[in-house]
Structure formats: C-alpha cells, structure tokens
Amino acid sequence: MRGPRRRANGKFPAMRILVIEDEPKLADYLKKGLSEQSHVVDLARDGVDGLHLALEGVYDLIVLDVMLPGVDGFGVLAAVREQKDTPILMLTARDAVEDRVRGLEGGADDYLVKPFAFSELLARVQALLRRGRSQEPTLLRLADLELDLARRRAQRGGRRLDLTAKEFNLLALLLRRQGQVLSRTTLAEQVWDMNFDSDTNVIDVAVRRLRGKLDDPYDTKLLHTVRGMGYVLESRPADSRPA
Secondary structure: OOOOOOEEOOOEEOOEEEEEOOOHHHHHHHHHHHHHOOOEEEEEOOHHHHHHHHHHOOOOEEEEEOOOOOOOHHHHHHHHHOOOOOOEEEEEOOOOHHHHHHHHHOOOOEEEEOOOOHHHHHHHHHHHHHHHHHHOOOEEEEOOEEEEOOOOEEEEOOEEEOOOHHHHHHHHHHHHOOOOOEOHHHHHHHHOOOOOOOOOOHHHHHHHHHHHHHOOOOOOOOEEEEOOOEEEEOOOOOOOOOO
16 A cells, blocks of 8 residues: 555556566566556565565555466466455466466466567556456445545544544555454555664554554454554454553
C-alpha cells in the first residue's frame, strides 16, 4: 500500500509491480521501463528472493521468468497461488506449447515469449492491471469495521473514524491481510516505503495512534499485538491483546 497513486501517462494509476528475472540486462530494462510509466517496481534476481517478496509484499502484478536459479518460475507460481491471487505474467525463452499450458493451468494470467517488444509487454501489463482493479473489492469489512477504499473512508459501528493518510493505508493493509501477523518490517516497507530500523519506534507509535481511534472507544478489540512478531487485525471472542 502507498498513498494516493499518481496516474501513469494520464491513463493508468501507478501500481506496485514485482519483477522476478535473473537475466541482468533484461531485469534492469524492465525495471527502468516500468518505472518510467510511473509504476513502483521491486526487482528480484532469483526465485528464492522473488518468492519471499511475492509472499511478504503486496503487489498489483508479478512479472515472473520461468528459468530462475534457486526456485524456478513454476515453483514460485505454485507457492504464490497457494496464498494469493495476484495477477502473474510469465516470461519464457521457450516457445513450447507444453510450457505455456503448464503455466496457465498452474494459475498464470498471461504468458509472453522472449524476445518481445517492450510495447507488447506494457500492453499486457496494463490489461492485467485493468482486470485486477476491476476485481478488487472497494469495500473491506471485519466485524463492525468497514473501509471504503474508493472514497477513503473508514467507519466502525456506523461511526466515522478520522484517520490520517498513513493511518488509512496502515489499516487498509491490515484489513486486506486480516488474520495474518504482519511484522514491523513488512509494515515499514509497505506503508512507509522504507527499511525497518529497530532503533526507531515509528511503527509502534503509528499503531498505537491507530489503535486509539479504532479500538479504544469499543469493547471488542480488533488490532492485536503478537509479541516478538508484529501485529494482526482480527476479531476475537475476547480481547487477548497485551496491555
């Protein structure tokens, strides 16, 4: 999650894209080209790092090469599909029907054979992003909490929550991944776009302020601390949050 997204080239809002590609020149070319379209691009150069980012991060699209060191593209695809439905565009140097069928049946959304023109890749990326946005719910709910992503409004029990932009983004991330414990590192990367520094308490302060608006006025608590791990948003029968 980021703040309000800019419009890329007047047509498409800037999206967060993960590129997993081990060929140095192509990887750098894709990162540069997609960044010039105003997208936020993360780059992984092997399957292990790519899988970690894909599972820990929040992306609008993943561009995934088939032939990768560590874990190949099919392995990354299978692992991601067990947990997420992020749109995935697979890249391959092999124009074999069997490979394309394997990828599409494994959950890939599109397939592009190398070498390709960047204009074709960009057209496919934009088509997948359009499809993903049309499928993304604009209302997120948990118990009596409701978040309207389109209007950027939050309310609980019918009462509006007065949140800052960062608090809204933080709550949206927690709500999208409700039931999952999110580490301070993940929150720092996804909401503040920075590496987590254990010497700073910016994450804890932000969570405390959000909790003051989200939970303190209500008997049922939704935002919980998991000691040594991070934070989780979920509805529990009784409040087990540490004091």
